[in-house]
Amino acid sequence: MLSKIVGQDGGVRCLRRVVEGKLRSPLLLVGEEGVGRRASVLAAVREIIAQSRGAEGSAVLQVDRGLHPDVFVVAPLPDKELDVDSIRDAIASSNQHPVASPFRFFVIDGADRMSSAAANAILKTLEEPSEFSRFFLLAESYDRVLPTIRSRCGRVDYRTLPESFIFERLSKFEPNRDKALVYTRLGEGSIGRATRYWGSNRIVVRDRSVEVLRQAATGDLPSAFGVLDELSKELSIVLRMLTFVAHDLLIVPLAPDRIINVDLREDLVELQSKRSVTVWAGLWEALRTAWVRNESAYVNLPLQIKAALVAGFIGG
């Protein structure tokens, strides 16, 4: 239920108005992945269904299991666009009467990753949604959503979650407090991302990324490139990890408690001493640039990361 959603007061308040029937226009929920956007929408949907006349307890269970006939969740595959066919299916369903609840609910996750055809296909429906449909669009970046879609939706911002909240939750699964704190900070305010990293043991990739920096710091860039080639299938994560570690190397002498990789504090202090602050600052900036490029376009990631290492350690 909505009351169980923590740390997203603005979003909950807005969805509460939807539950009360005071807000009917499509909503665009903007925030990092894993901060509770989909969970809060589904909580609101469950409340609406539970309140409806003749509703059975099993209907709410169906929502939880993704089996309710009036709840449609559309999401793109990882690293893919949301295609037009999925959107057309949703549009076709939105014109039909609900079967077992007062409305048909459409949760479109990845509104900022729609193909242009998909985005254009849904415009008309968002402008004049049928009386029986409710649309919730989820996006990580407001700027990447088509302006014509933005103008047809009410914007609801989701904040990143407090570190203490994520840490508390993760500590229930991860007995090692240092590791729990590392995953919390790697999540950057997203409990979804933090638990995903924890579940897939991303700390191994982080350790290999530190190895890359250690070799590069001793001037052995060919070996660093070799390790990167071995990690070729996970370069997107590697770039994140490298950027986090470079950030830690910058601040570890000044604020050792604020670093992300708290379990490597001593190793990082030793690594930091091998090069000047100017080098680490240059490296962090180069890695940030590569990160931004990777976020905004499809780039040659091996080239971007290697060029960033070269820029940091050799200059150009």
Place this chain on the structure above:
Amino acid sequence: MPFRLTAPVVLSFGEEDFFLDRDIAWLRQYPNRDIVHLDGSDVDDGQVVSACETFSVDFDDPSSTKPRLVIVDNANKLKVDKRLKAYLESRKKGDLSSVLAAVIHSEKLPAAWSKIDKSSVLVREHKKLKTWDNNNEVVKWANEEATRIKLRIEPKVALALFQFTGGDLYRIANELQKLSLLVGPGKLADLTHVQMVASRTAGSDPWEVVDAALVKDRKRAMNSLNSLYRFASEDPSILLVGTLAKGVEKAFVARSLLDRGCQADDVAARLGMHPFRYSKTVQIQAGKHTTKSLAGMMQKLSKLDVEVKSTSHRRTLIELAVLDLST
């Protein structure tokens, strides 16, 4: 006649598709054989064995049957399972009642095929012709091909054809046929004739551009780049950036290792290259640059990688990058 069927299994393999295709063309015309042509990517081993074991009956003369010749193109894509293994093992040296010709597009024979008893196999290996060596094998082959079609050519004609076509054997064979038609049988073809018939469609290989740029041969780099844009079937800009990045990275790694006192063989091993190939390519490229200059180039390429995906002036950007690298 390039070869006679002297064994129940013929294995034609190698990287030079031209010669493999020529073997297939010749086998398809083999006299007095009932010929079946299969593609290894479309059939399984059971179908191949069935084709080998079946005999066609001539309805005009049911008492006589022709021996079969089953040609399996792309045999490297065929999964050799129990049935085919058993069939191949059962074939005896002199039994030519049914011949299986497997055409394998691969540098080495796959294990399943290489295990067949040598006495019952005719192996035809077609290695990739070397062009980077002083003894250009493509030029040598062009001379032999001219002799085969009874065309006399001046010594420089073969080299000119190689330069015009970029070493594409299909195109060289085609140009020789055209020359033969132009000058007539037994007559001498010279460079003037080549200029009359041959179309200048030099190699459209991005590595050619990268190599020329890295050895600072600006003229060759720009000519290769021009050919690439002129003859590539689709815009090669993004592919070129990727190839340039790989080339520069290799040169950077080689330069860094050489600066640290590594021997050439060790550097070649680190790059996963044969020492001879390394000495003819990357070593020369690395010798023309410093670590610092290559580091700068990697950064420029990382920026170019983003720019080529968001501009309509891709070619200009690439040309500037190639000029920069080759200067």
